[in-house]
Amino acid sequence: MSPPPDGTPAAIVVALVGNPNTGKSTLFSALAGIPTRIGNYPGVTVEEKIGRFTHRGQTIELIDLPGTYSLAPKSPDEQVAVDVLRGRLPGVPTPDCVVVVADATNLERNLYLATQALDLGLPTVIALTLSDVAAQKGITIDVMELGRRLGCPVVRVVAPTRTGIEALGDALLAVMKSPAVPPQGLGTHLAAVEARHEPAAREAIARYAWIEELLTGVVQRQPPARRPLGERIDDLLTHRVWGTLVFAATMLTMFSSIFWLATPLMDGISAGMDAVSGWVEGLLPEGAIRSLVVDGVLAGVGGVVVFVPQIAMLFLFVAILEGCGYLSRAAFLMDRLLCGVGLGGKSFIPLLSSFACAIPGIMAARTIENPRDRLLTILVAPLMSCSARLPVYLLLCGAFVPNIAVGVSWVRLPALVLAGMYAVGVVTAALVALVLSRTIFRGPPQPFVMELPGWRWPRWEVVLERVREAVWSFLQNAGTLIVAVSIVIWAMASYPRSEPAIDAEVATHRTMLTTRLASLPPDDPDRADVAEELASLDTGDGLAVARRGAAQRQSLLGRMGRLVEPLVRPLGWDWRLGCAAIASFPAREVVLGTLAVIYNLGDIDPGEEEGGTALVRRLRAATWDGTNRKVFTLPVALSIMVFFALCAQCASTLVVIGRETNSWLWPVVTFTYMTVLAWLAAFATYQIGTLLLG
């Protein structure tokens, strides 16, 4: 702590440490409000949170350390906590003082970390949280005596009501003036530990022996006459039958809410963006600038903002479940199932959420402390069939899968194929996780030692803060990149552009249609479609659509489509499908619009996607260039669906993976492995499908 040159008193740097689930984040907000800095510590994906506040004229900088149970570094979280406390992390100020958050309902285990922090020799204050819950459980704590025995101030705080916050600030300033004497208790207990225990175990055994001695006479337990409501709820939730039923109902509610409740909001945002685009279109003259603003920037921004309802909805649920201690219960119940494929119980919520959208799912993987399990979960999460794939499935199942009954009359083939697409994603994710956990992620078995916090009412301030933080970090960090990617794809689809070449292509197309109409026998079913297409070229709208299609075919994107044709041929696709696959890199749902444009239909209204009758007719009529052979057959439709089920055509997901793993390696790995798998599976689907169906 050196005074800055301008003469103002230097800021005291205070580190906030504590076990998980002790109300540490709530205390942080009560002390410092909204953090001044949020990010990752250099080189690791451990969240760094720094805030600033003033107490009695003294500026205090508060560093929130990750929640840990111990300062013996075993995980990245613990390593960061130790490095910050010892001032060994470049770019992070060395703490002058430590606040240890301790949960009054569970003082024995919380003092394990607290006494380790005291052993560091820094001035320390213990903030005792959840005293109100402890009182309901009949636990009374002699705070003065505890402080005397530990040799440091112990302050009771109830962060949501700001009770004790002033006193905590005063205690901080006091220990800075006259540092406490570190207690000497561990040494004598270490000497008493039997020699038969492993050396690594001795510190833990001695520390708990010391804590038991410290708490004798300080903590009194008087079980209340009537069990508190929290405990009775807990009994229900941990019951073998009722607990499992409540769990299934909770997950079903959560999943369907993200899926269905967010949809009207997302539609609203889409409609709002369309209105803004329409308004801008009216303001700007037609040309490159307008196209850049409307089709590049606004389309990109809309593509980002549309995810906000799902992210907010999921984090609302996750924060509520976490706040009442239920998230750990879900991990506990699902652990066995996920263990089988090399994941852990905590991967369940992120993976379930990914069925709605991989982005909030990947962000929810933050709740997995174990870095290996977290990375593995992030890598397979995009394989879960998200809601953006659904329009693609619905369109192709409805248009190309025969609507016949399978076994019983109410089980229809299209519905089975749809369910099959979801299964393809889940089975592939399980296999990928299994293979990765046995190969590049092989290592000693990861421990699953998890606290199951008791039932607690969630604090709405904490819940809202989690939602705000998740939405904001998504908009700020991922948003800018997603917009940039959208602009690049727009440029590729728009340039180079030559009016004479477009006119020439439309003219050639007209001639081709006229010749074809003349060559078709009068009873040919395609006649009406060809005649309709020819007639549409004489209307203003029809001509504009045809010109737009021609422009796109001549653009860089169209040329790339033809370039990748040899690659997509084995999948049964023509170059236009290859082109649509490339254009859908920013987001899968774009593929429908791109197909429509490339097959000369003009933009289809997203609201009509599911029905999409005009698009369906056009796709059914599409033939290979210069032939009468249909592009879309059942094997081709299946091959497209399988490809989209497994491919990584979602720039937003890749950007979020990059941000969450703090590395560009993992998005590249994800894109590569998913694209290779998608290609192989689509290839197998088409070839086997062609063999079986002829």
Next chain:
Amino acid sequence: MSLEQVAIGSVARVANVSGSDSTSLRLLEMGLTPGVNVRVVGTAPLGGPLELELRGYRLSIRRHEAARVAIAK
């Protein structure tokens, strides 16, 4: 006898945690030290983790981790 074999609902006293790797250390840090009383509250379905109660809180560990915790007779 290990903690894995303790019947649901009964209380056992920890004798020792075997091994010296980070998993054993974590079990000790969470309070499973020799002499402490542990109640086995329940288990997750399909042979999933155990739910334990010790030192006034609830802890969940997998079966193969519970197998490391020896119980005093």
